[in-house]
Amino acid sequence: MAQKTxxxxxxxxxxxxxxxxxxxxxxxxxxxxxxxVFRATQGLQAExxxxxxxxxxxxxxxxxxxxxxxxxxxxxxIPEIQFFGFVFEVFDSVAAQAARTRYRMxxxxxxxxxxxxxxGGGVHTPELHADNLEGLIAQNPGIKVVIPSGPYDAKGLxxxxxxxxxxxxFLEHMKLYRSFREEVPEKEYTIPLGxxxxxxxxxxxxxxxxxxxxxxxxxxxxxxxxxxISVEILDLRTVQPLDIEAIVATTEKTGRxxxxxxxxxxxxxxxxxxxxxxxxxxxxxxxxxxxxxxxxTVFPFGQxxxxxxxxxxxIEEKVREIHAF
Amino acid sequence: MTNANKAMSMADLLRPxxxxxxxxxxxxxxxxxxxxxxxxxxxxxxxxxxMEDMVWERTLHERSTALNRQGRLGFYAPTFxxxxxxxxxxxxxxxxxxxxxxxxxxxxxxxxxxxxxKAFLWSRxxxxxNNYPEDLNALPPQIIIGAQYVQTIGVALGMKMRKKQTVAVxxxxxxxxxxxxxxxxxxxxxxxxxxxxxxxxxxxWAISTPRDLQTAAPTLAQKAVAAGIPGIVVDGMDxxxxxxxxxxxxxxxVAGNGPxxxxxxxxxxxxxxxxxxxxxxxxxxxxxxEWRAKDPLIRFRKYxxxxxxxxxxxxxxxxxxxxxxxKEAIKMADTTPKQKISDFLKNMYETPDFVTQEQISKFxxxxxx
Numbered sequence: 157m158a159q160k161t162x163x164x165x166x167x168x169x170x171x172x173x174x175x176x177x178x179x180x181x182x183x184x185x186x187x188x189x190x191x192x193v194f195r196a197t198q199g200l201q202a203e204x205x206x207x208x209x210x211x212x213x214x215x216x217x218x219x220x221x222x223x224x225x226x227x228x229x230x231x232x233x234i235p236e237i238q239f240f241g242f243v244f245e246v247f248d249s250v251a252a253q254a255a256r257t258r259y260r261m262x263x264x265x266x267x268x269x270x271x272x273x274x275x276g277g278g279v280h281t282p283e284l285h286a287d288n289l290e291g292l293i294a295q296n297p298g299i300k301v302v303i304p305s306g307p308y309d310a311k312g313l314x315x316x317x318x319x320x321x322x323x324x325x326f327l328e329h330m331k332l333y334r335s336f337r338e339e340v341p342e343k344e345y346t347i348p349l350g351x352x353x354x355x356x357x358x359x360x361x362x363x364x365x366x367x368x369x370x371x372x373x374x375x376x377x378x379x380x381x382x383x384x385i386s387v388e389i390l391d392l393r394t395v396q397p398l399d400i401e402a403i404v405a406t407t408e409k410t411g412r413x414x415x416x417x418x419x420x421x422x423x424x425x426x427x428x429x430x431x432x433x434x435x436x437x438x439x440x441x442x443x444x445x446x447x448x449x450x451x452x453t454v455f456p457f458g459q460x461x462x463x464x465x466x467x468x469x470x471i472e473e474k475v476r477e478i479h480a481f
Numbered sequence: 482m483t484n485a486n487k488a489m490s491m492a493d494l495l496r497p498x499x500x501x502x503x504x505x506x507x508x509x510x511x512x513x514x515x516x517x518x519x520x521x522x523x524x525x526x527x528x529x530x531x532m533e534d535m536v537w538e539r540t541l542h543e544r545s546t547a548l549n550r551q552g553r554l555g556f557y558a559p560t561f562x563x564x565x566x567x568x569x570x571x572x573x574x575x576x577x578x579x580x581x582x583x584x585x586x587x588x589x590x591x592x593x594x595x596x597x598x599k600a601f602l603w604s605r606x607x608x609x610x611n612n613y614p615e616d617l618n619a620l621p622p623q624i625i626i627g628a629q630y631v632q633t634i635g636v637a638l639g640m641k642m643r644k645k646q647t648v649a650v651x652x653x654x655x656x657x658x659x660x661x662x663x664x665x666x667x668x669x670x671x672x673x674x675x676x677x678x679x680x681x682x683x684x685x686w687a688i689s690t691p692r693d694l695q696t697a698a699p700t701l702a703q704k705a706v707a708a709g710i711p712g713i714v715v716d717g718m719d720x721x722x723x724x725x726x727x728x729x730x731x732x733x734x735v736a737g738n739g740p741x742x743x744x745x746x747x748x749x750x751x752x753x754x755x756x757x758x759x760x761x762x763x764x765x766x767x768x769x770x771e772w773r774a775k776d777p778l779i780r781f782r783k784y785x786x787x788x789x790x791x792x793x794x795x796x797x798x799x800x801x802x803x804x805x806x807x808k809e810a811i812k813m814a815d816t817t818p819k820q821k822i823s824d825f826l827k828n829m830y831e832t833p834d835f836v837t838q839e840q841i842s843k844f845x846x847x848x849x850x
Contacts, residue, residue, distance in 0.1 A: 207642060213672055218631050218665035225635020228579070228620070229643065233635070248625055248662075253632070260621065262612030263828040298829055321831045350834050397834035 159337040165307040166196050166272075166328065169314040170234065172344050174204045177232060180318060182209045184219060184236030184272075193238060194274060194333055216242050220249025220271075224257070227267040234318060240275035240327060241284030241455075243293070254323040255298030269323045270314075276329035276368055277418060277465045280458040286330065287455045288367075288419035293325045294396035294428075300324045300349055301396040305370035307338040309393055312347030320349060329368045336371075352399035354406070358388035361475050362406040364429055365416035366392040369448075373416055375468035376475065385479050395425045400432055407437040412481075414446040414474050418466060421449040443481035446474040491519060491729045495711045495741065502700040504746060506716040507725060510775050512783025514721075521725040529790050531572055531720055533799050535564040535778055538588045540803040545604070549755045553811060555605045558585040559751040562718075565777030566682050566745040567652075568592070569723025573731055574650060579618040579636045581629040581651040585682070586622060589652070593619055597806060598813035608825070609817050626657045630666025630679065637675035637740065648734045652680040656687025658701045667708040667742055676734035678727060681744045682717060688753045689763035702744035710740050717745030718775040721784075748772040821848050 160168070173180050182197055188211040191198035201209040212219050216237055223233040237243055243250065250271060258266045277286040294301045302317050302324055304310035310328070317324040347353075355370060356377055363373045370391045377387040390406050392399065407413050413433060417424035430445045448466050456464035493499060507516045514520060523531075542561045548554040560567060563585070571589040574580070582590050587600050594617045602610030603621060611621040623629040629651045636649035657663055658681050670677045681701045685692050698704060705712025711733070715726045723745055730741035750769065752758035785791035823844040826837055833841060 213665075213669055215661075215665045215669070217662055218634060218669045221628065221631020221633075221662065221666065222635040222638065222669060225632045225637070225649070226639045228632070228636055229639025231639055231642075248628055249631065252625055253628055258830070259825065259828045260608075260611050262608040264612045264615070266831065300830075397836055400835045 157339045157341055160307045160340040161334045161337055162304065162307040162310045162328070163194055163196055163333040165311040165340045166314055167198055167200070168340070169311045169318075170197060170200060171203065173315060173318045174200060174208055179230060179232045180208070180234060181226060181231050182234045182236070183212050183222070185212060185214055185238045187211060187236050192236065194330070196272070196328070197236070216245035217249060220246035220254070223269045223271070224249060224254055224267060227269050228265070232268045232318065234270045234272060237271060237273040239281070239285040240273040240289055241287045243273065243289055250293065250299065250323075250325065251296040255296045258322060259298055266321050267323050268321045270317045270320075271323070271325045272328065273325070274328045274330045274333070276331050277455065277461050278331040278368065280461060281330065282458070284455075288417070288424060288450070290327055290395055291419060291423040291425055294425050298323065299396070300394060301327065302349060302394050303327045303329070303367045304393065305355075305367055305391050306332060306336070307340050309347060309353070309391075311340055312345050313349070313393060315344060316346045316349050319346070324349070327367070331368050332371075347393070350394045350397045350399055352402040353391045353393055354388065354402070355391045356387065356389040358386040358410065360386040360410055361412040361414060361479050362388045362390060362410045363414050363416055363471065363475065364390045364392065364403060364406070366395055367418060369416045369418050369466065372466070372468045373471055376471035379468070379472055380475055385475060387475060398425070398429060398432060400436065403429060403432060404437045407433050408440045411440050411442040412478050413441070414448060414471065414478055416448040416466065416471055419450060420452045421447065422452050424449060443478045446478040448474045491725070494713050494726070495729060495733045497709055497711050499711060500703070500706065502703050502712065502714050504714045504716050505722050505726060506719050507721040508719045508780050508784055510780050512780040512787065514784070516722075519722070519725050521721060521728055523724070525788070525790055528785060528788075531568060531724065532781055532785055532791055534568045534572065534592060535720065535781065536796055536799040537803045538564045538568055539778060540800050541588065541807065544804065544807045546755065548811065554601060556754065556756065557604055558754045559749055560585060560588055562748045562750040562772065562776070563682060563684060565720035565723055565781070566680075566717035566747045569720040570650070570652070570680060570727045570745075573724050573727035575647065576616075577618060577645070577647045578731075579640070579647065579649045581620050581633050581636065581649065582622050583626065583629060583652050583654065583657070584622045584624055585654070586652045590619055590622065593617065595619065597810035598817070601810055601814040602817060605814065607814075607817060608820055608828070626653060627660030627662030627666070629653065630660070631662045631669070633666055633677050633679065634669040634673070634675065637670050637677035638673050641673065641675045646735050648676045648678055648731050650678045650680070652682055654687060655681060655683040655685065655692040655695055655701060656690060657681070658704060659695045664704070664707065667705065667710060667740060670740040671708040671710040674737060674739035676737075677740035678730045678734060679740060679742045681742070682747055683744050684747050684749045686749070686753070686760070686764065688758060700744060702742055705742035708742070710742060712742040712744070714744045714746065717747030718777045718780070720777055720781050748775070823848055
């Protein structure tokens with residue numbers, strides 16, 4: 157086993173699947189010779205050729221339509237949207253076309269596309285690079301949304317996403333790309349989509365979260381442990397569909413839940429998780445469900461990220477409040 | 482309408498640096514051959530088949546309008562007047578070519594192999610209308626104007642990568658040529674030199690907006706210049722011209738030269754859709770009559786009659802046959818089982834997730850009551 161960053165784990169998963177399945181194709185803006193703006197596709201064109209890994213013109217909508225057309229010709233496309241904030245340009249292909257095809261064609265066709273896109277705050281990107289727009293994709297029936305919180309999950313989840321016969325949006329948090337290393341097995345392995353993961357067991361309060369907030373929750377849990385509050389952390393890993401069983405189980409176990417997301421309060425999937433809990437496990441609750449989320453403004457100017465983005469302190473505060481309710 | 486182009490050869494028309502966008506015509510409104518150089522090589526049987534298909538389409542239009550008025554069809558976008566543009570283009574393709582129609586391009590889909598009753602089910606809003614046989618190389622009519630153009634990129638590139646001798650073919654209207662996806666579609670496909678034919682069926686109107694309000698460009702075909710691909714304006718009321726250009730474009734694309742943009746100048750004798758549109762509100766008087774004189778059926782009929790290949794009797798037979806076919810198809814549509822929400826849910830994903838499965842069970846319980 158080797159210690160790897162998330163970006164290395166992603167590249168490895170892409171290479172494995174290019175090798176395993178000759179129908180897989182990687183394309184996007186600068187993903188070829190350049191190896192991607194974050195090096196996620198580094199070396200892949202050299203190894204697999206220009207017919208498998210190639211650049212496109214600079215137009216997200218064209219990339220999305222192209223993925224759909226290639227899937228209709230039996231390929232397994234893995235298009236990249238350079239930054240998730242540019243998804244608005246390709247929203248029709250993602251939400252109105254790819255997500256609906258199996259349904260609208262009565263199950264006679266399917267589109268095994270994995271859209272990859274970096275997102276997430278904390279690295280001082282310019283405007284519309286870091287926005288947390290997963291909630292927009294997650295509310296469209298027909299597409300899955302996967303958000304890994306680290307290297308190990310990224311590799312297993314990406315392999316599952318590519319092999320899935322329905323469209324998947326795979327979101328890669330930029331702050332997690334290289335901020336830490338983790339043991340990642342060399343061999344191929346998969347992590348089922350739609351399955352959450354208990355990253356820390358606890359008994360007093362459940363934190364349900366995903367993406368970069370998993371690390372913040374872990375930090376908060378350490379502080380809270382010193383105060384005698386035992387926190388359980390559930391990493392959703394897939395935010396659509398939700399792992400309802402795991403969400404309900406942790407709620408029933410601790411009776412207290414704090415939902416944590418980087419997205420604005422009105423965005424993300426937090427409200428949905430909270431709604432599912434109230435419908436399915438309200439009698440297990442000892443307190444209202446807390447929500448840690450960003451303020452309902454446009455994603456902040458770079459210099460204000462630190463004050464705007466939810467962090468471990470916000471989580472600690474909310475957990476204390478819910479614990480003392 | 483620009484002047485008819487008689488001077489250019491097919492090879493010259495298909496050059497990406499051809500900046501002559503005069504209208505190509507083979508048959509004039511009188512059914513006279515005005516451009517023998519471009520005359521496609523068609524047998525008598527093939528010529529008759531094309532006329533039969535145009536009569537079929539017009540009959541289908543008339544019956545579809547009536548059936549819609551009776552409430553026996555739902556969404557319907559009239560095709561009256563566009564027979565040469567639609568039949569001319571589809572006739573030049575093979576069943577292995579992949580078509581991506583717009584919402585007005587149902588006749589091409591049926592000619593490509595979509596069973597008629599499924600076309601009617603699509604109109605009514607029934608999933609079975611879009612449940613396509615595996616060997617039907619087509620997508621259902623696209624409602625998002627322009628989306629079919631970007632999807633054509635991938636179909637055409639896929640064909641090129643698989644070294645198929647086929648093309649991807651798509652249609653939009655004059656209004657659609659203003660969309661971003663229109664440009665991205667022709668531009669990507671050009672950059673990849675992928676085999677595709679892009680049609681703009683310019684019928685002069687996008688609902689109530691006249692074509693001149695879409696762009697200051699004097700032709701729509703010249704938008705091909707922005708992608709570096711050949712663009713050709715063709716008389717969309719002349720089936721021989723549409724057929725000949727499509728066939729040549731197909732050969733050009735299959736040979737690895739990349740896509741072609743074809744603008745067919747045509748007209749819809751009627752509303753945008755039957756969902757409440759009334760052209761009398763916005764179209765100047767007299768325009769209809771002007772176009773009536775250019776009716777594709779009139780000129781092709783005259784042409785075939787001059788070759789003793791067509792008669793009123795033949796035409797009546799096609800009309801009767803089509804009416805019978807429509808009757809049967811409507812019957813089949815009527816007997817198609819009602820849609821079930823549980824089936825919808827099952828068609829969302831290959832494997833339903835927990836919440837979807839819950840809903841399947843809930844609806845199945847209701848449906849089995």
